[in-house]
Amino acid sequence: MSRAEVSRMRPPLVPLGTLIGRELRNEKLEKPFLKYGQAALAKKGEDYFLIKPDCLRVPGNPSTSFSVFAIFDGHNGISAAIFAKENLLDNVLSAIPQESSREEWLQALPRALVAGFVKTDIEFQQKGETSGTTVTFVVIDDWTITVASVGDSRCILDTQGGVVSLLTVDHRLEENVEERERVTASGGEVGRLNVGPLRCWPGGLCLSRSIGDTDVGEFIVPIPHVKQVKISNAGGRLIIASDGIWDALSSDMAAKSCRGLPAELAAKLVVKEALRSRGLKDDTTCLVVDIIPCDQPVLPPTPRKKQNMLRSLLFGKKSQSFTNKSTNKLSAVGVVEELFEEGSAMLAERLGKDFPANTNSGLFRCAVCQVDQAPADGLSVNSGPFFSPASKPWEGPFLCANCRKKKDAMEGKRAGIPTVTA
Numbered sequence: 001m002s003r004a005e006v007s008r009m010r011p012p013l014v015p016l017g018t019l020i021g022r023e024l025r026n027e028k029l030e031k032p033f034l035k036y037g038q039a040a041l042a043k044k045g046e047d048y049f050l051i052k053p054d055c056l057r058v059p060g061n062p063s064t065s066f067s068v069f070a071i072f073d074g075h076n077g078i079s080a081a082i083f084a085k086e087n088l089l090d091n092v093l094s095a096i097p098q099e100s101s102r103e104e105w106l107q108a109l110p111r112a113l114v115a116g117f118v119k120t121d122i123e124f125q126q127k128g129e130t131s132g133t134t135v136t137f138v139v140i141d142d143w144t145i146t147v148a149s150v151g152d153s154r155c156i157l158d159t160q161g162g163v164v165s166l167l168t169v170d171h172r173l174e175e176n177v178e179e180r181e182r183v184t185a186s187g188g189e190v191g192r193l194n195v196g197p198l199r200c201w202p203g204g205l206c207l208s209r210s211i212g213d214t215d216v217g218e219f220i221v222p223i224p225h226v227k228q229v230k231i232s233n234a235g236g237r238l239i240i241a242s243d244g245i246w247d248a249l250s251s252d253m254a255a256k257s258c259r260g261l262p263a264e265l266a267a268k269l270v271v272k273e274a275l276r277s278r279g280l281k282d283d284t285t286c287l288v289v290d291i292i293p294c295d296q297p298v299l300p301p302t303p304r305k306k307q308n309m310l311r312s313l314l315f316g317k318k319s320q321s322f323t324n325k326s327t328n329k330l331s332a333v334g335v336v337e338e339l340f341e342e343g344s345a346m347l348a349e350r351l352g353k354d355f356p357a358n359t360n361s362g363l364f365r366c367a368v369c370q371v372d373q374a375p376a377d378g379l380s381v382n383s384g385p386f387f388s389p390a391s392k393p394w395e396g397p398f399l400c401a402n403c404r405k406k407k408d409a410m411e412g413k414r415a416g417i418p419t420v421t422a
Ligand SMILES: [Zn+2]
Pocket: 366, 367, 368, 369, 370, 371, 399, 400, 401, 402, 403, 404
């Protein structure tokens, strides 16, 4: 079958709301079970992870449960990794409007992840400590997986179609041309020591995005790449790991090394496989999460290729702008519905145009830190000294004065943010 024929057979785009509605009406599509395991080998002791399987969207209501899995690979110290582990989830959740329906909650999540990452970075900067951390942050709500990442830890998805896909983008200067250009345009220098990977200066960091790294430069931004997908009710396996794994193993190798094994054992095997091929050169941490259709001990065996092809035609695709061309195009081959993908480093693009309605108090809510502020104290991103006559000054999002300064600093318009807030 030619590519054109395949693309003609692809079903039309389906809005998230329709999908969820369909799911609610379909009694067969029960909540999946999650099984997970973790393994790690420390070299420097800067890897941290978070496992929270029983979070609730609505306190006291078990039917609103969701799960969070995350890896934080620290550098130049451990404080940013620990700070992100302790604060990021709360900061993300506080950016989702209260009393959202499940559908609204999932739709608000990508934006809330951006707000939560930036808020956590600002709060860490205010502590005045050095160090930075990668973050790969995974939220699982039934069959919908949302991944937000900065840095070079990775999350891969191994579906029952036997297709392995990358849900993150590597923010490494060596491999990411767009990020090199952005860092240079924002005032950083990118270059190489005699040996080793490309680094940015000042600071000498190989990554272009992280939480922390106050001493490196504001062009190292905490704005995450976010991808949201919905897997079929055949289930799938996530492998979330720090670069100690990915410097040794390709996504395919990692997935294949542990197929058919329960999650706990799978995580150990992936770490062992990385160690075998490369030795212990770096902290190596691996989380394996199986999303399983019913209470089975392991995922059912992967179907043969012919079935994969058939299945691939049953799933459509809806995605937003891609910023990294090398990202796998999941839906072209897989059993995965792409709901959202965005990786821009421009904060205003990531927070949407909503401008919060003037409440009775006359205050506006900052789209990043969620602090209420009088309009005179904060500004829409389009107003102020860099106001372009073409844009509307009161078109959102609204940012408080402090978050506005952070935004300008990240874009190379101002140096640093003040350490004192209102
Ligand atoms: Zn703010």
